Amino acid sequence: MTLTAEEKRQKARKHYNASLDLCPARQLLEAISSKWVTLVMLALEDGQQRHSDLRKLIPGASQKMLTSTLRSLERDGLVLRHVTVSVPIRTDYELTPRGRSLLRIIFEMKEWAEEHMDDVAASRLEHDRHRLAFN
Numbered sequence: 574m575t576l577t578a579e580e581k582r583q584k585a586r587k588h589y590n591a592s593l594d595l596c597p598a599r600q601l602l603e604a605i606s607s608k609w610v611t612l613v614m615l616a617l618e619d620g621q622q623r624h625s626d627l628r629k630l631i632p633g634a635s636q637k638m639l640t641s642t643l644r645s646l647e648r649d650g651l652v653l654r655h656v657t658v659s660v661p662i663r664t665d666y667e668l669t670p671r672g673r674s675l676l677r678i679i680f681e682m683k684e685w686a687e688e689h690m691d692d693v694a695a696s697r698l699e700h701d702r703h704r705l706a707f708n
Contacts, residue, residue: 604649605675609634609642614672614679617652621667651675 590596604610609631616622616630628639643666646652651672657663668676 601649604645605651607642609638610646611679611682613639613642613646614651614668614676615683617666617668617672618676621655621665624664624666627666646672 590598612631612634613627616627622630624639624643627643628634628636631639634642643652643654647654647666650669652666653669655665655667657665
């Protein structure tokens with residue numbers, strides 16, 4: 574069966590294509606590929622953590638960046654926020670089942686980075702030397 578151009582466009586709309594600018598899958602990839610997302614997810618691996626504990630576990634994360642990252646993860650259904658009324662108010666975060674499923678992939682990326690970092694560092698050094706030689 575031959576499809577008209579309009580039918581092809583409609584069929585294509587049913588499938589996500591992360592290469593397209595406005596594709597929801599692309600937007601999600603952009604959101605979850607942040608280094609802060611990766612570090613927060615790894616910090617939550619062992620269970621609930623307070624906001625203040627997460628700041629200690631993630632050196633270099635400002636309070637603003639951490640809060641923004643946690644809100645984004647909560648919005649995407651990857652993290653749950655628990656507020657306990659006390660003085661001061663206690664806020665804890667934990668991964669959802671969806672977040673745990675992403676954590677598996679993050680672990681694979683982390684392991685890959687640790688396994689290949691020496692080779693990547695050597696490649697970077699060689700590349701930079703080569704560029705300096707021709708500039």
